[in-house]
Structure formats: C-alpha cells, structure tokens
Amino acid sequence: MAAPHHGITRDDDPAELLCVVDTVHGMPVADPYRWLEEPDSPATRDWLARREDDFAAAAESWPLRAALAESIRDLVATDLWTPPLRRGARLFATRRPAGDDHPAIVAVEDGGAEQVVFDPQTFDPTGATTLDSWEPSPDGRRVAVQTSTGGTERGALRVLSVETGLPVEEPVEGVRYSNVAWISPGAFYYVRRDDGDGRRGVWLHRVSPTGAEADILVRACTGPRTVPGVRLLGERWLLVTESHGTGHRNDIWIADLAPAEPGNADARPERPQWRTVHAGEEVESHPDLGPDGLLYLRTTLDAARRRICATDPRTPGTAHWREVVAEDPHATLDGFAAVGTARRPELLLARTRLGISRLTAHGADDGRLLRRVELPGEGMVTRLESDGEGGAHLCYADVATQQCVLVLGPGAAGPRPWPEGAQPQPPAVVRRRTMRCRSADGTQVPVTIFSVAGDEAEDGPATASAAPRPTILHAYGGFGRPRQFGFSATVLAWLLAGGRYAVAHVRGGGDLGRDWHLRGARRNKPRSVEDLVAAGEALVAEGVCTRRRLCLSGGSAGGLLVLAAAARRPDLCGAVIASAPLADMARFERMGLGPMWTREFGTAADPQDFAALMSYSPYHRVLQDGAANRPAVLLTGFHGDTRTDAAHPRKMCAALLHARAAGERPALLRYERDVGHGPRAVTKAIELAADAHAFAAAETGLAPPAVSATASGDGGVHRPGREEP
Template sequence: MPLRHILLATAVAAVCLTSPAHAGDAALNYPKTERGPVAETFFGEKVADPYRWLEADVRVDPKVAAWVDEQSKFTDAYLKALPERAAFEQKLMKLFDFERYGLPVKAGKHVFFRHNSGLQNQSVLYVRNADGNGDSRGGRRVLIDPNGWAKDGATALDEWVPSHDGSKVAYSVQDGGTDWRSIKVIDVETGEVLSDTIEHVKFSRLAWAGNDGIIYSRFPEPKAGEAFQAVSSNQSVWYHKLGTAQSEDRQVHATPDNPRLYHSAEVTHDQRWLVVSTSTGSEKGNAVGVAAIGKGDWKVRPLITSLADEWTLVEGIGDRLWFMTSKDAPRKAVVMVDLSGAEPTFTPVVSEDEAVLDGARIVGDRLVLNYLRDVKAEMRLAGLDGQGVTKVALPGIGSIAGVVGEPGERQGYFAFSGFTQPATIYAFDATKPTSASVWEAPKLAFDPAQFETQQVFYPSKDGTKIPMFVVRRKDLKGPVPTILYGYGGFNVSILPGYSPARMAWLQTGGAYAVANLRGGGEYGEAWHLAGKGPTKQNVFDDFIAAGEWLKASGVTSKEGLAVEGGSNGGLLVGAVVNQRPDLFAAAHPAVGVMDMLRFDKFTAGREWVFDYGFPEKEADWRLLRSYSPYHNVKAGTPYPAVLVTTADTDDRVVPGHSFKYAAALQAAGLGPKPQLIRIETRAGHGSGKPISKLIEETADVYAFLAHWTGLKTTD
C-alpha cells in the first residue's frame, strides 16, 4: 500500500509539450529472451506461456539471474543517457532533504517517536522523558538507529511497540525489502539489545502481554530455497517470554484445519483481553476470538465466527470492547461488545453515516472518528456511547495518516497531509475537541500556495461519476504533461498525501492526477464490489475515462499523458495499456500482478482470489484471461513507452510477473517507443526502501516519463 528544493523559475516558457526524440529511441536492440515450449490447456483453450522459466527465483536460478543482469545493464544505459535525469535527481535530493517526525507514543515515563533529518536512508527511533518541555526535542536521545545496519541502507526498522511501563521496546527488522521480519527487544534505559530473537514472522502485529512477554504471528520455517516464492500457509499466534528461546514459545491460536487463514493479535491497553482477528488475508471480513489474559486465561474463544463482515478492534476498557464494523453498515459503524455476562452483548454506538468511517480510536474518554467524505478527511469526537459528537477543524484537503492516544490520557496526536503539504503532526485535547494545535511541522523550501488541488467528478463508460484530484502549479495555463495514477482494488482508499517524487514532477511543470476508481474503499463496500471479480473491467473503464477527461478538458494534450500505478495498480496500468495503447504516451507499471492465470501460485497471491476470482473456475478464468496484461499484449500495435519496475526481493508480488510481462512486450514488435524493465536489488514491494534507492529509482522513472510526455526540465 507510496513516499516522502530548489525552486525553479515559474515562467510558463520553461514547460512545453513537444515530440521527444532520443538517440536510441528508433530501434532498440533488446537483450535476447529465450522462448520456452510451455503451453497448457484450460477449459478447451490452449494458452502458451513461453516465459514460464522467468518465474524461478533470481536468487537461486543462474539463468534468471543472467537475464536480470542483461536487462538491468541495458535499461540502466538507456535511463542514464536521458537528458532529463540529472535535473530530476538534483531536484529530488533537495525535496527529500527536510526534517520530519513520526507520531509520538507515550509509555510509562517515556515518549517515543521516529525522526529523519532529511536524507537519512532510514528514520531513527528517539526517546525522551514524558515530563519534558512538550516538544520533540526536549531531552531526546537516539534509541534505535537502523542506518548502520547495512551498507546499502536496505535494512529497516519496521514496527516498534514500547512495553506498557516504557522500559523496553519490541521491534521488527526488515532486510532487503522482504515481507519476512525478525523481532528484537531493546532496553530503553541502557540501550542494550536483549538476546531474544524471533524469526519466521510475516504479516504480524506486535503486542505486549505484561512487560515481559510478546504476542506475535509467525509461519512455519520455510523449506530451503522457498522462502521468497512458496505459498504462505499455516500462520499462527504465539507468546514469547523474554529471556527464553523461541523454541520455548507458547502457541496461542492456530487453525490447522484451514491453513490458508491469517491471524493477527492485539492486547487491550489495560491488558485485560487478547483479541485475535482471523481472515483470508484479502477478503473483506474477519472472525474474532478473545482470551481473558488479564485473568490468566489464554484460551481463545470465538466471539465472531463469520468471515462475512469486517470487525476492527478500536480499544478495550474493562470487559467492554469497541469495534469498527461493516456488519449491516457498508460505510462502517462502531459497536460496543460487553463480555461481562455469560454471553456477549452487542450495542450499537456510532451509526453508519453518509461519509465512510475510515478509522477509530479511544483517547481519554472519547471516541476519535476519522471519516472520508468524497475522499477528503473529516475528524469527529464522540462519547464512548456515541453521544455528544463534535467536529475537529482540519486545515484543508488532505488525509489523516494516523491517530495516537490512550484511554485515560486526554492528550492525543494525529498526522495530516495533503498533495502539496508533508505530514504535519497536530496535538489535541480530548476534553476540548473543536480544534488542534501544531506539534511538529516540516520546514519547506517551497511555497505550497504556488500549487492548486482541484477535485473533479468525471463520467466513466457506464455513466458512473468517478472522483479525481488534479494537482498543478497555479501559474501554468493550457495543457501540460500529466501523470495519471490509480489503484482500484482490495477496498483500499487512495487518499491525498505528500510525495517528494510527485512534488518534483509538479515543480518541473507537470500536472498529477489521482483517480479514485471503483474497487477501492473510498465510498464503502458498494464501491469495492463495483470493481472486483466479475466487475473488474469497471476499474479499467474508469481509468481510461480519466485519461480521456484529462485530454478533453485541456489538462494535457494528445501526446502528454502518462499513467502509473503499483501492485494492483501495476496490473491496472498493464491492462489499460493493452486495451487503449493509443491513449497514453508513456506508462509505468510498478511491481504489478501481470499473469492473472498464475497469481495464486506464489506467496500471498493465493488470497487475492477473493478480489480477482479463482483461476480454477471457468467463468473466473475467462474473465482473468480477458485482461491479464501478460496474455493480452497486442503484437504489432504501436504502444506507449513502457518502463516496468520491480525488485529482486519482492515476495508480495513476485518479480516473475514483471519479468514475463517485460519479455512479452519486447518480443511483440510494439513500435519505436521503448519497452524496458528496471529491476532494483535488495528491495521488495516498497516498504523499507532506503531514501538513496528511492531517489535513484524516481529519477529514472520520472526522467523516462518526462522524456516521453515532453516535460522539459530547466536548470
């Protein structure tokens, strides 16, 4: 599920749309890719898969490693020769170089927060005394600095959770972008990293049970050579007591009769209840089990048995648990569950609203409710019974990136950002909830007032109105080179947020558009259902209609439109480029799901069937076959310039998807524009990527898109 100056002359003459030309554009001599004989018959249709061999793990297969090396050298030479690249790299270095903070978390006598001075590859975890002067700088000291963990900066501090008394911090380490994590514990006073090490952890929360035990989720140890590709199965919840070996850990919850289920555990703030959520990983609903660990009872008993609805724990106080749920509320509501009796009782607290409830938390004795209204954030506070609702004033169009605070603590914090404003941290008093004050704000080398954000609602193919944000410099008139971004899947809402990469494009004179396609969660479950499974084509139609609107409205010109998207959004870009190659000048599909007939064969892909469909079912297979990017490249048709990006350690969407797709593009004779693949090393699906790699990759990608849309850079 996205990133974080030199001011250029604002003269419109600095930006123009032209027909780009490059010395090597006319006839690229791509590295040769062997075509294999693999073909299979599905439901009476024979389907060739000539690049099946590229699915093998690049870390263990020398033939794939050689192909990756040849493609990387070829692409690197092309990108480094682009005249636009140096200007983008310089601009990105300055745009990333600003001081930024994470949300502060109080535990015991300490406050913990992340901080990055600007160009540090990884943010540093700091600690200060809770009785300090109230800001982030008073008496702070470094607790965990991951920047010395690897020479290339690709080993990251992922999740971190302080114990309830603040004496220790449990944290997870991510190496080279993989989804796998190792859990460690550090003593806050001494800075000593304890001997405890927990392995085989993936898709896990961290929670403390008391101040000497950790709750986590893990998988069985993978077989040799299978860690980065094998289907993920048999996740379970475990308890680790500090000072003991992982082999002595206690299994708390598992479902051996259904190995495809995922389990995530939380502990209420008062340590009364362990709450375990069980799901398929991508289907919208989850079951819930609870254990009264405050009474020494570790037996997880079912509370919600159906997977039909979403139940997200907000918090627990005593024997009462608050949940955000989609049950009978497609746009979400809040329900309180009382566990004090022989049977649990369910009481509605916050009813479904016209806006979508996007998050909830308890701070002090108030519910903090985050809503989306037409993809723009709203914040409200209410009593624990849902009464006495008040609104918190927000600074404009943007999104709330997180809220922290605890029951019994009147002070809370949230992060707010917009397309042209990096995350600013606000403090609020739950007893005086109508406004919030700035706690930490980034100091910028540019003026956000020079840019404008417009939200439009354009008609899709079937007439449905789709929201889209368009961001650009205020001084630019007429069509400019434009990047269109989309995702459209898995109930994920794409919200306004700041990106130094996007700002580099905007400062240079381009426009950036974000379409909130069906399949996402921007308008609740109905919006999601309108773009999943049998309705997936709606997502592609929405994206194509966005491109048509941007041209018809004069935002961009015939040769000025590029598209980009990552993961499910990479699939989106691959599909629309096949369906409308004439519409786009350039395309950037990142870490995309490109083989829709085999996505379920690797790592977490098996669970995506709930959004895409089941390849073993004929009706689903035929739909998947109709838009699978790898299988629908139109040989001999002029295509836009395409830069595929992936990473060797992506074990979420394995790089074989992009390898096969790029090979198919290069073999298809798609005209004079280039079809390239950029393969990052020691990186994964996106999280944990060091700033240095982000700058290099973004400079490559945006130089490529600028070159093929005619965006001219100036010194």
C-alpha cells in the first residue's frame, strides 16, 4: 500500500475536509470520512450530536414505538435462570428476576435458602457493569467473577467469598471473557487474550490476600491472532485450546496433573507436561471427559458436520482416535455431553437442522441410538452439559417460549424443569415454514418464515385473504455460525403486531455444515450477498411481502451483509436495519477485532482478497454509486464496541447522508455510549429493540390495531467461545 494522498471533498460537517485517498494494489481508494475514526475528536463529537438530534426527531414520529417497547417489556418480565453447578454442599446459578436489568450469582445450600453472592446492579447502580463470566471453586466457598464496564468487554477478575460476598484479594485486571479452571480451593488457571506485551496465554493464579504470589505463565499463545482457552476435565486433566481467529480451527493440548501416576512424577501445576491432541491441522474439536475416563471429542476431523470420537487421554493424538458416532449428513452436531456411569456411559447429542435442535442418547461404546429425548417443542438446545451425577442439564427456547433450564436424569426419556415447579407461560402460536430460493449461481438457499396463527400466508403464496404483510428478513452469514431459533421477545412482539419474520440461511453461516460456511467466506463472501438478494426476491415472488414492505435486518457481520445487499440492489427493499455493522472493508483489519477476522473476510494485503472486499464493501459502494432512491436505513453504533468498532456505522452514515438528495428516505444513526457489542442492561436492550422495530414498522407500513404479549423472557450469562462480529 502506497502512502495516502489528499484531495478536497464536499462535506457540510465541517464545511471543508481533506479526503484521504489510499492507493491499494494500484487502485485509488477514497476515504472522505476517515476523520470519523477518531471517536472523541471535537469534529466527531459535533457530528454525532447532529445525528442524535436527527434520530430523536425521526423516532418521535414512529407510531408503534411505545407499543412495541411495552410488548417487549412484558415478554421479558420473568425470572430467568442458568443451569446449576454443584460445588461442595452448594448449588450455584445465575438468576435474573423479572424486571431486573442484570443476572446475579446465587448460591443455595443443601436444604437451605438462596443467597446472592454477586449482583452487578448492587456493585454498580448505574447499570453499566455486566457479569461476563464466573466459576465457583471446588469446595464452593469462593467464586471467580469477571465483570466489565461500558461495553468494552475488558475488565477485572475478582475472587469473592461466598459467605460474605466480599473480595478476598486484589482483582486481576485486563481480562476478557477469561476461562477459569480451579485446581484447588486456592488456585486456578485463567487466560489473557488481549495483551500485546507477551502475556497472552494461560496463567496459574494462586489466591493470596497479601498479593505475594505472582501469576505464572504456563503456556504462551503460539501466534498473535489466536484465542486461548483452558478447562479442567475431572480433577486430573488440564486442557488448553487455541482457536485461530474465527476460522473454525483450533489446536488442543492436555496435561496430566496427577503426580502419583506412573511416569508423571514431575507433574506440577506451574509446569504441566503437555501432550498434543491435535495442532496445525484444519480441524476444530471440543473434548469432554466421560464417566469411564475416556476423552470424547466432537470434531470436524473428516466430518464437516462433526462426529464423535474417543481416545484414552494418555494417548490423545488423532492416530489413536476411534469413531463412536458418525457424522449425520443432514444435521450439524452442535453440542454433546458424556453422561451415565463408568459401567454404562452414554453420550447425549444435540444436532441442529435449519435452526431446530434434536436431542438423542447414544451408547458410548458403539454409538448406537438408545432413545430420542422429548423436548418441549421445536426450538434450540444450548449449554448441554453433564451434571456430574449421571445426568445432564441444558437450556431450551423456541421462538415463542422463553429460555428455560431443563434437567435430564440418567436414562430419562424427557427432561424436567429446573428449579422445581418452574413452568414457562403458555406460548403464542407461531407457525414456521421453510421455502427455498435460487441464488445467482443456481444454489438452493433455505429461507424460514415465521407468522402467527391466523396468518394464512404460511401455507403458500398470498391470496386475497392473505395479503402481503410487512416482513423483516434477517441474515447473519458469517463465521460458520448457524441460525438457531431461540426465544426473541423482539421477534415475537413483531409477529404479534401483525408482521412476518424470515431468516435467510445464506452461505457463510453454518446452517448446512462447514462446507456451506466456506462457500461464503473470504473471496466467496459475495455469494452471501447474492443469497440474501435471492431470498428477498423470493419473499416478494411468493407474496409474503412487497418490496416496499420488506426490511432487511442484521447485526455485526449480518449488518455488513444487509448493507451490502441494499447497496447492490437498492430496489430490493423499503428499509434496512444494520446493528453495529462492519462497513469499511478496506480498513476493517485496522479497527476493533478486525485483525482476527482475516480467515473469514480475507486481507487487504492480498490483491485477490482486496478485489473481493471492494466488490461488496458497503461504505465504498455508496461513495462510488451514490445513494439516490435507496431504502431507508437505520444504523446502530455503540461507543464502547471493541469488536466491530463504532467507526464503521459512523462512516457509513456519513456516506449515506452525503450522497442523498433532499426529501429522500432517511439514513439514521442511533448511537449509544457506555455500551458495547456484548451484554447490556435489559432496559437498554428493550429500548434498542423497540426503536429498531418501530423504525421498521414505520417504513414498511405496519400499523396493527393493538400489540399484545402472551409469552416471556430471555437472558442468562453470556459466555462466548469466539469473538465474532
């Protein structure tokens, strides 16, 4: 890349600005709004103040704004739990009481009352602090708690006494969603992933009220773009992983912490003896220890949709693996748990097909199907884990049913709710159907359509009695992540208000396996855009909606996708919602976590990658093509966003405003401070969701006589395995 040169561009905020023009692989690339990459400069602050005024004035005119906010608020007004963890004589979980903004960590003594161990709202009454992760010690007397403030997702790791709720030592600063693996009541491993000074990797921490014990680095990261992880399997095996960016590849090592074992006399916590499970291969695996002492792995090795293999942890390399459960060619294996007893071990498998989970039990010796586990409905299974007592716990949700915790006893045909007596409110009747559309290259792309009972359009093309309705078309299409249909108060409120909701399972996501992801990644990313355009066209052709009544919606990588589709086909839809999107694909590597995403999008340093990036980069398409007759656009940006830097929506909004003529449909930016890409206070989440969908309603003509609510809740502690936009 050559040094940039400058020219003058017209802009009214401020009146005269230098336009940076970079020369990349011989191509001039204009960037007139690079000044908006400085978040706190006087010019940026002044520009943002104008955008805030624009948004406030527009939002006042949206008829359904208050009604949607009330509906969403009613839908989330319920107690929400996470699955319980037993440590010593206590059960630990998080509970977010109805009406509260954040979940709190609670402990329950055997036969005793519930005790609040840590409440973010009490810790920080402003509501800006979130509970990012937590892990109790083996004896249940301490809890390691990680929090962050202002949406930065970077914070502190504190060790609290369960009895008092007070810290027992000074916090460990500068951690980001750190895994914690306790090896005793006074020591644990944790990870650092953000530091650029050689500290990235797995560390041993000994709890010391005096601060006399220095942390010890036990395994440094092998590269600058890897994400470390650490877990303890049983009481003996220490597992360390490194995920390579977000490319669905990881390396795994295991160490035996039992010094009494033959040949392991030198094992010490500060000097683990590592054995390679797999490294340097295009493989992603997730291991778990079975009750029989074997290591079971959910893996993509020779299985794009994943299979289960097993090995002795003392000989963990792939040469020693044996297949237990084969790959299902029609469904992706998303989660598993090794349960049962040492004599009768079982494997519980959660597979997903087009957003719907199925749960089955298999023999751990030969993989034979033992039974199909009955679930409450057609929805999503998450957090499937062994309960340590032969059974498992999991979370279940569907589009109309709140997330709930279920416990599956050993050998049980179906789960029961936890806590005892917990029952979700009766759900709304939501109907689902799947159609397929033909993308530009002939690929058949699935599209799922949701509507409420009484809307006849789910049974086929629109008729006189089933007129086209305002429809939101959602897509993500990145990082191999499948769309799973869990509960969303926002979606349900939209459906109850009379709209329709569709999801395009575009390439780049993981809806049809790893190959589906790779066919929409890096230089193939334009296919994701083509798939979304085809989905929008199909909804119109089927009579589900008209172009004017179609709103594209996506967040993060999905925000990039919907902006790129609207830039390519401005006549496709009437409105676009892009939440915390990527937009400037020439410079995405220089902002936020962009350097970690080159496996997904490519790199500007490569000429062919750069050509693909520029073919769909929304910011540059608008600068080049203008914005006349484009759909209305609502962008959201979060000042504390450390993933997709808020410079993306700032620059995109400026480009749209500059290109539009007076009287054209709006381009708005809803900008928030003290929040980021991850979890936020429920109140703020409701406000954001209501504003976004009130915008969609106003621009697509949704105007029902009333909005009602008949179901409730979502939430829980956010523990992402990868940091994807």
